[in-house]
Amino acid sequence: MNGILTLDEFIIQRQTEFDYSTGEFSRILRDIGFAGKVVHREVNKAGLVEILGKTGTTNVQGEEVQKLDEYANNRFIEALRFGGECAGVCSEENETFIAFDDKNSIDSKYVIAMDPLDGSSNIDVNVSVGTIFTIYRRKSGFLGKPCQLEDFLQRGTSQVAAGYIIYGSSTMLVYTAGHGVNGFTLDPSIGEFCLSHPKIRIPKKGVFYSYNHGNYTKFDDSIRNYVDHCFKETVNGTSYGYRYVGSMVADIHRNLLKGGIFMYPKTSDAVNGKLRLVYECNPMAFIVEQAGGRATNGHQRIMEIEPKELHQRTPIFIGSEDMVLEVESFL
Numbered sequence: 001m002n003g004i005l006t007l008d009e010f011i012i013q014r015q016t017e018f019d020y021s022t023g024e025f026s027r028i029l030r031d032i033g034f035a036g037k038v039v040h041r042e043v044n045k046a047g048l049v050e051i052l053g054k055t056g057t058t059n060v061q062g063e064e065v066q067k068l069d070e071y072a073n074n075r076f077i078e079a080l081r082f083g084g085e086c087a088g089v090c091s092e093e094n095e096t097f098i099a100f101d102d103k104n105s106i107d108s109k110y111v112i113a114m115d116p117l118d119g120s121s122n123i124d125v126n127v128s129v130g131t132i133f134t135i136y137r138r139k140s141g142f143l144g145k146p147c148q149l150e151d152f153l154q155r156g157t158s159q160v161a162a163g164y165i166i167y168g169s170s171t172m173l174v175y176t177a178g179h180g181v182n183g184f185t186l187d188p189s190i191g192e193f194c195l196s197h198p199k200i201r202i203p204k205k206g207v208f209y210s211y212n213h214g215n216y217t218k219f220d221d222s223i224r225n226y227v228d229h230c231f232k233e234t235v236n237g238t239s240y241g242y243r244y245v246g247s248m249v250a251d252i253h254r255n256l257l258k259g260g261i262f263m264y265p266k267t268s269d270a271v272n273g274k275l276r277l278v279y280e281c282n283p284m285a286f287i288v289e290q291a292g293g294r295a296t297n298g299h300q301r302i303m304e305i306e307p308k309e310l311h312q313r314t315p316i317f318i319g320s321e322d323m324v325l326e327v328e329s330f331l
């Protein structure tokens with residue numbers, strides 16, 4: 001096993017980088033990694049078992065819930081509840097946050113916000129999906145009191161750590177705790193996430209641009225002008241390349257490694273865009289900024305937006321610094 005560094009070993013090595021570190025934070029990451037492996041197992045055999053398709057219900061956003069959404073939501077919440085190291089969870093799938101009430105959890109100083117299965121409308125057609133998570137230190141005080149709404153409604157600049165798991169051609173966990181970004185690939189033969197992408201840096205300028213072109217006529221003129229410009233633009237003689245998976249995690253993961261921009265601007269029928277600030281945009285912004293990139297709503301840094309509600313949406317432009325600056329110059 002020479003040369004293999006597992007996620008657990010890596011976290012233990014890094015524990016001293018955190019102020020007030022007691023191991024609690026490391027154990028939360030371990031719990032998330034464990035739930036990620038369970039979800040990986042189900043996603044991988046999804047076509048073989050009765051877990052594809054819709055549950056027949058809609059979530060708080062009015063979107064149809066897929067069976068795997070529900071499965072992933074339950075697995076992550078269970079892992080965090082039984083882990084006893086976090087005080088509560090807010091999830092895309094639940095209308096309000098869940099405060100854990102056992103003795104250990106109540107005394108914990110952390111809460112988690114997450115989208116347990118992002119891009120789940122892709123699952124039936126075997127396209128990559130992901131889990132997005134972020135960890136905050138509680139604001140409400142943490143001895144003997146359940147967590148409160150204010151613990152989740154913190155600016156992205158207060159994130160302690162954030163990450164995503166991509167269930168793709170391989171399953172990877174990528175996270176930052178504010179000291180750079182590292183990626184771990186799941187080796188299914190040993191059931192461990194192993195460090196495969198240390199110190200990820202996003203190229204300052206890339207060639208990939210990603211957005212839902214079906215929304216073209218609903219964009220403002222400024223966005224249409226920008227995408228028209230992308231059709232013609234080249235970098236060192238190479239044309240920009242349009243790529244859109246329709247899974248934010250997959251689109252951003254590609255751009256993080258290769259360089260590019262992902263955007264979900266406002267449209268005439270969705271004036272705040274589609275993606276959620278607290279558990280989608282903030283964690284991705286933290287990761288991309290830590291890798292040297294940029295994430296804004298066109299005018300303001302994503303991580304400085306003050307959240308007013310758990311499921312708040314925001315337009316987002318995220319990726320290689322020069323490309324995000326370029327789109328901003330059109331706005």
Ligand code: AHM
Binds near residue numbers: 092115118
């Ligand atoms: P979901 O959380 O319901 O899966 O929605 C989020 C997804 C993102 O992963 C993706 O970038 C976006 O929705 C795609 O939206 P659209 O189908 O409008 O292009």
